[in-house]
Amino acid sequence: MNDETLHTPSPKLGELGLNSFAPYLMNRIMGRYNASLREEMAELGLTTPKARALAVLSVNDGLLIRDLAIYAVTEQSTLSRTLDQLQIDGLVRRQADTSDNRAVRVFITDAGRAVFEILWPHMAAAYARMFRGITEDERHAFTATLQKMLANVRKHEI
Numbered sequence: 001m002n003d004e005t006l007h008t009p010s011p012k013l014g015e016l017g018l019n020s021f022a023p024y025l026m027n028r029i030m031g032r033y034n035a036s037l038r039e040e041m042a043e044l045g046l047t048t049p050k051a052r053a054l055a056v057l058s059v060n061d062g063l064l065i066r067d068l069a070i071y072a073v074t075e076q077s078t079l080s081r082t083l084d085q086l087q088i089d090g091l092v093r094r095q096a097d098t099s100d101n102r103a104v105r106v107f108i109t110d111a112g113r114a115v116f117e118i119l120w121p122h123m124a125a126a127y128a129r130m131f132r133g134i135t136e137d138e139r140h141a142f143t144a145t146l147q148k149m150l151a152n153v154r155k156h157e158i
Helices: 002-005 021-045 048-058 065-071 076-088 112-131 136-153
Strands: 092-098 103-109
Touching: 002 092, 021 048, 021 112, 048 065, 048 076, 048 092, 048 112, 065 076, 065 103, 076 092, 103 112
Parallel strands: none
Antiparallel strands: 092 103
16 A cells, blocks of 8 residues: 555445445355355354364365464464364364474364265355356456455465
8 A cells, every 4th residue: 555545535334335345245245155054064063163174174184273273264262172172073183293393283084074075065055156147257257356355465375
């Protein structure tokens, strides 16, 4: 941002309206997405943080806890309790990092992968519903815009 941008008065939220305020829309969409999966997650003994951790680990296994917290968009303290529960359930295992004994990596177990594979079709269906009536080109443009927005607000390299 340049000095001119910082000193230009922004419209008030009431002038923009909630339906034109992207953070509100993103929160509302994710709230509905998560709510649409709540029943399936509960049947599998999962909460949203547990499901997020398993989803991330199904793609990027063996992450450091701090990196998993970033990818799973979960506070590290919440993630720590979540990992305790997932480990008790046999869905993840923790292991000291080979290059730094103080750091811990998290791995999804075969049981965790099996639970996630049961949840995935429901996640994929909810994802497809979100993009119903939206062309592939629009979806790609939207995703590219979200990636740029994430880069603008990112605190970490991942």
